[in-house]
Amino acid sequence: MEAADASAAETPEGRVARRIAAAAPGEAGEAEAELYRLLAPRVRRYGLRHLRDSHAAADLMQHVMVHTIAQLRAGELREPERVLSFVLGTCRFTVMDQRRGERRRAELLARYADDLPMADLHIAPRLDQARVADCLERLPERERTVLVMTFYDEQPSEAVGTQLGLSAGNVRVIRHRGIDKLRRCVDAGRRVS
Amino acid sequence: MSAAADHLSVDALLDYWLHDDTPAASVDAVDEHLMQCDACGQVLDELIALGDGVRSAFRAGAVSAVATSAFVQRLAGQGVRLREYRPPRGGSVNCTVAPDDDLLVIHLEVPLEGVQRIDAVTESSLEPGVEHRLEDVPFDLQAGEVLYLPKIAAVKQLPEYTFRVTLLSVESGGAREIGRYAFRHKPWPG
Numbered sequence: 001m002e003a004a005d006a007s008a009a010e011t012p013e014g015r016v017a018r019r020i021a022a023a024a025p026g027e028a029g030e031a032e033a034e035l036y037r038l039l040a041p042r043v044r045r046y047g048l049r050h051l052r053d054s055h056a057a058a059d060l061m062q063h064v065m066v067h068t069i070a071q072l073r074a075g076e077l078r079e080p081e082r083v084l085s086f087v088l089g090t091c092r093f094t095v096m097d098q099r100r101g102e103r104r105r106a107e108l109l110a111r112y113a114d115d116l117p118m119a120d121l122h123i124a125p126r127l128d129q130a131r132v133a134d135c136l137e138r139l140p141e142r143e144r145t146v147l148v149m150t151f152y153d154e155q156p157s158e159a160v161g162t163q164l165g166l167s168a169g170n171v172r173v174i175r176h177r178g179i180d181k182l183r184r185c186v187d188a189g190r191r192v193s
Numbered sequence: 194m195s196a197a198a199d200h201l202s203v204d205a206l207l208d209y210w211l212h213d214d215t216p217a218a219s220v221d222a223v224d225e226h227l228m229q230c231d232a233c234g235q236v237l238d239e240l241i242a243l244g245d246g247v248r249s250a251f252r253a254g255a256v257s258a259v260a261t262s263a264f265v266q267r268l269a270g271q272g273v274r275l276r277e278y279r280p281p282r283g284g285s286v287n288c289t290v291a292p293d294d295d296l297l298v299i300h301l302e303v304p305l306e307g308v309q310r311i312d313a314v315t316e317s318s319l320e321p322g323v324e325h326r327l328e329d330v331p332f333d334l335q336a337g338e339v340l341y342l343p344k345i346a347a348v349k350q351l352p353e354y355t356f357r358v359t360l361l362s363v364e365s366g367g368a369r370e371i372g373r374y375a376f377r378h379k380p381w382p383g
Contacts, residue, residue: 011229013229041231041234041238042227042228042229042231042234045227045234045237045238046224046227046228048241049209049210049224084228084229087228088224088225088228091224091228092224125238125239125242126242127242127243127245127246129246129249129250129253129255130255132243132246132247132249132250133246133250133253133255133256136247136250136256137256137257137344140328140329141258141259141327141328141329141330141331142329142330142331144256144257144258144259145258145259145260145331147247148247148251148256148258148260149258149260149261149264150211150244150247151243151244151245151247151248152247152248152251152252152264152268153264153267154210154211154212154244155211156211156212156213156214157211157213157214158213158214163261163263163264163333164261164331164333165332165333165334165335168214172204172208172213175207176203176204176207179203179207179240179243180203182243182247183239183243186243186246
C-alpha cells in the first residue's frame with residue numbers, strides 16, 4: 001500500500017496535484033493548466049466510451065476537471081497525489097449521476113466554468129475522409145463488409161456474425177485484419193502528405 | 194491506482210469501444226488503464242477516428258459494400274433513403290438514382306444451397322472487355338441473396354451504361370456460374 005502511494009506521488013499528475021493543493025487558492029494557475037492538459041483528454045475518452053456522444057463527453061470533461069481543481073484548491077483532497085483515482089471515481093459517479101439528473105452538474109458548471117484554466121488539448125486525430133474511403137475500397141470485400149457493418153452502427157462481433165452467418169470469433173479475426181490494413185493504409189497516406 | 198502496466202492490444206481496445214464481449218470487470222480495468230496511459234488512449238482515439246471515417250465514407254456513398262437485408266432494414270429505420278433493385282436471375286433491370294437517394298441497394302437473388310464461397314465478376318459497358326473479380330463475397334444465407342451496395346456518389350455521376358454481374362460458386366473443382374444480372378442505368382432525368 002505504501003509502495004502504491006509512493007508510486008502515485010511520483011506520477012506527473014500526482015506531483016502537479018500536490019502543487020495545486022499546496023498553493024493558496026487560485027495561485028497555481030500554471031499547475032492547474034498542466035493538470036488540465038494531462039487529464040482532460042482521458043476524461044473525454046471515458047465520456048465517449050460511456051456516453052457515446054461527443055457533446056456529452058465534452059461536458060463530462062469540463063465538469064470533472066472543474067470539480068477536481070475546485071477540490072484541490074479547497075484542500076478537500078486528502079491525498080492529492082492520488083488524483084487519478086479521484087478523477088476516475090468522479091467520472092464514474094458523474095456518468096451514473098447524469099442518468100439521474102442534470103441539475104447538480106449544471107450548477108457546478110455555472111459556478112466554476114469561467115474560472116477553469118484552459119489549455120491546448122490534443123483531443124483526437126482528424127483523418128482525411130477521402131483517404132479513408134480510398135483505403136476502404138482497397139480492402140477485400142469481406143473485410144470491408146465487416147468494418148462497415150461494425151462501425152456504421154457500432155455493432156459487436158456477435159451481431160455482425162449473426163447477420164453474415166459467421167461466428168463472433170471469425171468476425172473478430174476479419175475485423176482485426178481489416179483494421180490493421182486500414183490503419184496502415186491511412187498512415188501511409190498521412191506520411192506522404 | 195497503480196502505474197500503467199503493459200499496453201493494451203488493439204483488439205482489447207476495440208472490444209472495449211464496441212462493448213464487445215467485455216464483462217463489467219474488464220471494462221473497469223480498461224477504464225483504469227486509460228486513465229493513466231496516454232499511449233493506449235491515443236491508439237483508442239485513432240480507432241475511434243477510423244470508425245468515424247468508415248461511417249462518414251459509407252454515409253457519403255463513397256464506399257461500396259456487400260451487406261445483409263437486416264443491415265439495410267436498420268438503415269431504412271434510421272431514415273436513410275434507399276433505392277432498391279431486384280433483377281431476375283438471368284435477366285436485366287432498368288435503373289437510375291435520384292439526387293436525394295442515400296443508398297443504392299442491389300438484391301441479387303441466387304440459390305445458395307451448398308454454396309461455400311461466392312466470387313462476383315463485374316463488367317461495365319464504359320470499360321468494354323475489362324472484368325473485375327470480387328473474391329469471397331459475403332452472402333445472406335437466410336434471405337437467399339447477395340446484397341450489393343454500390344458507391345452511390347459515383348453512380349450519380351455516370352452516363353447511360355450497362356453494368357453486368359456474374360456470381361460464381363467457388364468449389365474444389367473450380368468455379369460454377371450461379372447467377373447473371375444486367376443493370377441498364379440511365380442518369381436521373383433533369
